[in-house]
Amino acid sequence: MSTSTLLDIATGFTLGCVVLAMGLCTLRLIKGPAAQDRVLALDTLWMCTMLLALVLGIRHGTPIYFEAALLIALLGFVSTVALAKFLMRGEVIE
Amino acid sequence: MNSLHTLPWWAAILVALLLVLGGLIALIGALGLLRLPHFYQRMHGPAITITLGAGCILIASMLYFSVTGSRLAVHELLISVFVLMTAPVVAMLIMRAGVYREMREQSQDLVDNPIGESDQQVQEHATPGNSTKPSPSSTAEDALPASRRLS
Numbered sequence: 278m279s280t281s282t283l284l285d286i287a288t289g290f291t292l293g294c295v296v297l298a299m300g301l302c303t304l305r306l307i308k309g310p311a312a313q314d315r316v317l318a319l320d321t322l323w324m325c326t327m328l329l330a331l332v333l334g335i336r337h338g339t340p341i342y343f344e345a346a347l348l349i350a351l352l353g354f355v356s357t358v359a360l361a362k363f364l365m366r367g368e369v370i371e
Numbered sequence: 372m373n374s375l376h377t378l379p380w381w382a383a384i385l386v387a388l389l390l391v392l393g394g395l396i397a398l399i400g401a402l403g404l405l406r407l408p409h410f411y412q413r414m415h416g417p418a419i420t421i422t423l424g425a426g427c428i429l430i431a432s433m434l435y436f437s438v439t440g441s442r443l444a445v446h447e448l449l450i451s452v453f454v455l456m457t458a459p460v461v462a463m464l465i466m467r468a469g470v471y472r473e474m475r476e477q478s479q480d481l482v483d484n485p486i487g488e489s490d491q492q493v494q495e496h497a498t499p500g501n502s503t504k505p506s507p508s509s510t511a512e513d514a515l516p517a518s519r520r521l522s
Contacts, residue, residue: 280383287387294394298401313469321417361464
């Protein structure tokens, strides 16, 4: 077994775990009893998407996925802050 | 994919171990988000995913690109610093939104029932001989200025 096979197995397992975690987050997003539960699930979904991009970057051996992960982290932070502000006050910018 | 052949064994085993650990921790965090019963307990599930899971996978990525690129690749530190800085802010904002919404629901009950009793409390205190005003009305009235103070 060469190192590339080992890394293929490890990244495949990690991809499965992260995709399963995204599925669980989606379940919470669908059935969450209150709106703040849904926002929390959406934030976790953003984080899992960032992890997915990083693992795909290791799997394919290209550093291009790093920029995608950075952008996903930034957009996730901004969107979650906007949604939390909207839940708190009823408007985003005041 | 041809850069994979230059990866030595120790680095491959370390990267694989960190990846598997990060994936499992992310799964545990999402499981906590799904299974925990109350909202304030559910806040703690994604914290594991953000700190430990993302940390393990970021260290694995840093190690992989440092070894295959044969130079120090630390631009993953950018993501980890950003995530570690923004995670408490996001958690605090969502928590405050949750607290504020619960308070607003309580004061909405106060507007609907001027006596200050929600439906549950009406059923509880509907026994004969208990005509005194129940104490929860005062707590609901206290919650109204407190929610104003938050804003």
